[in-house]
Amino acid sequence: RENLRIVGGKVLSIEKAPWQVSLQVRGIHICAGSILSPSVIVTAAHCVWSLRGKHSQIRAGSNYWKRGGQVARIRKITEHPMYNVITYQNDIAILHLSTKLRFGRTTYSIQLASKAPIKGSIVTVSGWGATHDSRTIRSPYLLQANLIMISPQSCRASGYAKKNKAISNGMICAVGNNRDACQGDSGGPLVGDGKLVGIISWGIGCARKDYPGVYTNVAYYRNWILSESYLEDHLDPL
Numbered sequence: 596r597e598n599l600r601i602v603g604g605k606v607l608s609i610e611k612a613p614w615q616v617s618l619q620v621r622g623i624h625i626c627a628g629s630i631l632s633p634s635v636i637v638t639a640a641h642c643v644w645s646l647r648g649k650h651s652q653i654r655a656g657s658n659y660w661k662r663g664g665q666v667a668r669i670r671k672i673t674e675h676p677m678y679n680v681i682t683y684q685n686d687i688a689i690l691h692l693s694t695k696l697r698f699g700r701t702t703y704s705i706q707l708a709s710k711a712p713i714k715g716s717i718v719t720v721s722g723w724g725a726t727h728d729s730r731t732i733r734s735p736y737l738l739q740a741n742l743i744m745i746s747p748q749s750c751r752a753s754g755y756a757k758k759n760k761a762i763s764n765g766m767i768c769a770v771g772n773n774r775d776a777c778q779g780d781s782g783g784p785l786v787g788d789g790k791l792v793g794i795i796s797w798g799i800g801c802a803r804k805d806y807p808g809v810y811t812n813v814a815y816y817r818n819w820i821l822s823e824s825y826l827e828d829h830l831d832p833l
Contacts, residue, residue, distance in 0.1 A: 602726055602802040603774035604738035609658045612721050614705035614791070615737065615784060616653045617660035618690075620645050624660040624733055627722045627783030628653065629791055630704045633695035634667075635824045638782035639794050639811060640678040640688040647672065653692065656702035658737050660723045665702060668693040673823050675816070684763055686796045686811045689823045705784065705791045707821070711767050711814045712787040714746040718769055719786045720795065720808070724779030727801070733779045740774035744787075745807055754805030765815045767793050768807040775802035785810045 609615065616636055618626040626642035636653060645651075646669055657664030670693040675685040696702050712718055721739040725732060750768035755761075762768065769785065776783070776795045785793030793810030800806055813820070 602740070602777050603771065604721075604726070604740040607721050607737045607739035609656060609664070609701045609737060612737065612739070612784070612786070613656065613701050613703035615721055616655045617723060618642060618646060618782060619652050619654060619660070620648065621650045622652075622661075624723055624779060626779070626781045627724075627795070628690060629784040629794075630655060630696065630702070631707070631820070631824055632704055633698060634692040636690040636692065637791070637794065637820060638688055638690060639686045639796055640674045641680065641683065641686055641796070642782040643672050643674055643688045643690070646690070653690065655696050656699070659735055660733065661735065665696055667696060675819065682761055682763075683766075683797045683809070684761075685765055685816075687794060687816050687820070689820065705786070706789070707817050708787065708790040708792040708814045709817060711812050712744045712792050714744050714749070716744045716787055718742050718744055718792060720769070720776050720780070720783070721786075722776060722780030722783040722795065724781075725777040725801070727777075740771055742769035742771040742774060742785075742808065744769050750807050750809070753807055754799065754803075758799070760799075762809065765812050766796065767810050767812045769793070769810065770807045771802065773802050775808050777801035
């Protein structure tokens, strides 16, 4: 994942994660995102470069990225102005849809966390990404895995320190026993206590012992997310 998956996961019904969407170019799944309102999706900034053409869309409300649910075109992309493509700092973006999603049991918004989860807390990651470190084949159906939050200090002291990879305040880290996100999961949700706490961002490999999964810290960017969503959609604050 020096690029970006669910390894060691189990099948998840979309009704248990109705905020999950697939981001697609020409109908092919490339990344994931989370629904904030009927016309606003939050994802990772590193996902959006390929979404800028006219053939980009999202699929919501389906267990499968290839079929079912609702499809909406992407009208506008707001990438964080300080996103750094080398370090993955500020790896967050907002997608504005051209049509509003119809909310129901399989399609619904998720609230933003106002503080980062504490170390030791259980969080859940989900996506259609690769199921093995060495493969790039996407899972046809939605998978999830439970992970455990670790402290920023532990994350900084992991294998990333040896590789001079910075873990900034805008990042949080989680680990699993041979469970992790993988290629194709990027931009998708990390959920704790029913709220969006993180966005799948980066890592080295998938489910490797010395390299925790790194996620964009949603609480850290909450005000930016709300301001960008509100300007566009006149959202009630989430």
